[in-house]
C-alpha cells in the first residue's frame with residue numbers, strides 16, 4: 001500500500017537537484033495537451049493560456065486593440081486584478097525577465113513568473129476541478145485573487161494558476177450563527193474571495209454597518225489580506241481582520257468543500273487566521289459587522305524637507321506614536337528622503353481640532369524650521385462614513401510598478417525612548433529608501449492572547465507596523481535589482497534590531513529574502529501551523545513562496 005502510494009507520487013513529480021518539486025511547464029512530468037484540454041472541458045472553457053498583461057503589444061501575441069487597452073489601464077489596480085497574468089507589483093509579474101508595455105512590437109515578451117495556464121474559476125465546482133487536477137497531476141499551483149501580493153506568492157515560473165477574482169458575492173446576515181455552533185447570533189457579512197474592499201465598504205454603507213477591511217480600495221476582501229492577518233486603519237478600534245472573521249468556506253487540497261469555524265475544522269480555522277496562503281482555497285470569509293461609523297476626522301498633508309530637517313522631522317513623528325495611540329488616532333506616514341505624506345484619522349469623531357492638537361509638535365517644528373520644512377497640500381475634514389472616505393480617494397493608488405519591501409512590528413516602548421527614537425530616525429532618514437509607518441497596532445489589536453489565532457504573536461504587543469520599501473524601473477538590469485534587494489534586506493535586519501529580538505514582521509508586507517523567515521513571520525506559532533499544513537495539504541499542492549511548509553521545496 002505504502003510503496004504503491006510512493007510510486008504514484010514519484011510518477012508525477014520531478015526530481016530537480018536534491019529536491020522533489022511539483023511539475024512545472026517544461027518538465028517531462030507536465031501534463032499532456034490532452035489532459036489540459038480535458039480540464040478545459042470540465043471548466044467549460046475557462047482554462048486560459050495566461051500571459052503577461054503587456055503581451056498583446058508584442059509579436060507573436062500582437063493585438064492592436066488589446067495593446068491599447070493594456071496601455072490605457074496599465075496602472076489601474078482593478079484591471080490588473082482581472083488579468084490572469086496581472087500583478088500589482090510587477091516584480092512578481094516579470095521576475096527578472098521583461099515584457100515591456102512601451103517596448104516596440106518586435107521586442108520579445110517573456111513569460112516571466114506568470115503561470116503558464118490559469119483556471120479562471122467561477123464557482124465552487126470549478127475550484128474543486130482545478131484542485132483535483134493539480135493534485136492528480138502534481139502540478140505547481142498558484143492561487144491568485146486581487147493580485148496584491150508583495151512576496152511572490154501568487155505567481156511562479158511555469159505554474160498552474162487558479163484565479164479567484166470571479167468568485168463574487170457580499171451577503172449580510174444580521175443573525176448569523178457559525179455552522180454547527182451553539183452560540184448567540186450576531187451581525188455578519190459573507191464576502192466571496194473575488195471581491196475588492198471598495199465594494200465591501202459600499203455594501204456595508206448601504207446596509208448601515210461597518211466591516212473591518214484593508215486600507216486600500218482594491219485589496220481582495222477574502223483572499224491574501226485576511227489569510228495573512230489583515231490590518232486596517234480601523235484595527236486599533238476593532239482588531240485585525242483575523243480578529244473579526246467568524247467562518248471560512250474553503251476547498252481543501254483533497255477537493256472537499258469545508259466550513260472552518262470555532263466548532264468544525266477548528267484547527268484549519270485557526271491556521272487560516274494569519275497562517276498565510278497554502279492551507280486551502282478560500283471561497284468566502286464571514287466577518288463580524290459593527291455599528292455604522294458616522295464620522296471620521298482626518299488631517300492630511302505633505303512635508304517637504306531637506307537633508308538637515310528630514311531626520312528631526314522623522315524623530316518628532318516617531319515620538320508622537322504613543323500619543324496617537326492614547327488619543328485613538330490612526331493613519332499612515334509615507335516618508336521618503338525629501339518628501340513625506342501623512343494622513344491621520346480618528347474614527348467616530350467629528351473633532352478635527354483634537355487631531356490637530358495631537359499634531360502640535362509637528363506644526364511647532366515646521367514653524368521653527370524656517371524654510372527647512374514646508375507643509376504642502378493640507379486637507380482636513382470629517383468623512384461621514386467609511387465608504388465616503390474611500391470613495392473620496394483615500395486608499396486608491398496607481399499600481400503596476402516593481403516594489404520590494406521589508407518590515408518589522410514595533411512595540412510602544414521603542415517610541416517612548418528618546419535615544420532609540422534618535423538612532424532610528426537617524427538611520428531611516430539616511431537609509432535612501434521610503435519608510436512607511438502604519439499606525440494599525442495598539443488598542444484592540446493588543447487585546448487577544450498571543451496564540452488565539454495564527455498571526456505572529458508579536459502583533460499582540462505591536463503599536464506600529466514599520467515598512468521600508470524601494471522600487472526599480474522596468475529598464476533595470478538583474479544586477480541593479482539585486483542591489484536593491486540586498487539593500488532592503490540589510491535595512492530590514494537593522495530595523496529588526498531597533499524593534500527588539502522578540503518582534504516579528506507582518507507576513508503580507510515583508511522581505512521575501514528574510515533570513516529565518518519562519519520565526520520572523522510566525523514566531524512560536526510556526527510548528528503548529530506546519531502540523532496543520534501537513535494534515536490538510538499532505539502532498540504540498542497549495543505551495544507558495546515563503547508560505548508555511550515552503551522549506552520542503554517547490555515554491556520558487
Ligand SMILES: Cc1cc2nc3c(=O)[nH]c(=O)nc-3n(C[C@H](O)[C@H](O)[C@H](O)COP(=O)(O)OP(=O)(O)OC[C@H]3O[C@@H](n4cnc5c(N)ncnc54)[C@H](O)[C@@H]3O)c2cc1C
Pocket residue numbers: 088142143144145146147148149150152153154155164193213214215216218219220222223224225226227228229230231232276277278280281282283397508509544
Ligand atoms: C496597494 C496595496 C495596499 C495594501 N494595503 C493593505 C492594507 O491596508 N492592509 C493589509 O493588511 N495589507 C495590505 N496590503 C498587503 C496585502 O494584504 C497583501 O498583498 C495580500 O496578500 C493581498 O491579498 P490579495 O488577495 O489581494 O492578493 P493575491 O496576490 O491575489 O493573493 C496573495 C496570496 O494570498 C493567497 N490567496 C489569495 N486568494 C486566495 C484564496 N481565495 N484562497 C486561498 N489563498 C488565497 C495566495 O497564497 C496568494 O498567493 C496591500 C497591498 C497592496 C499592493
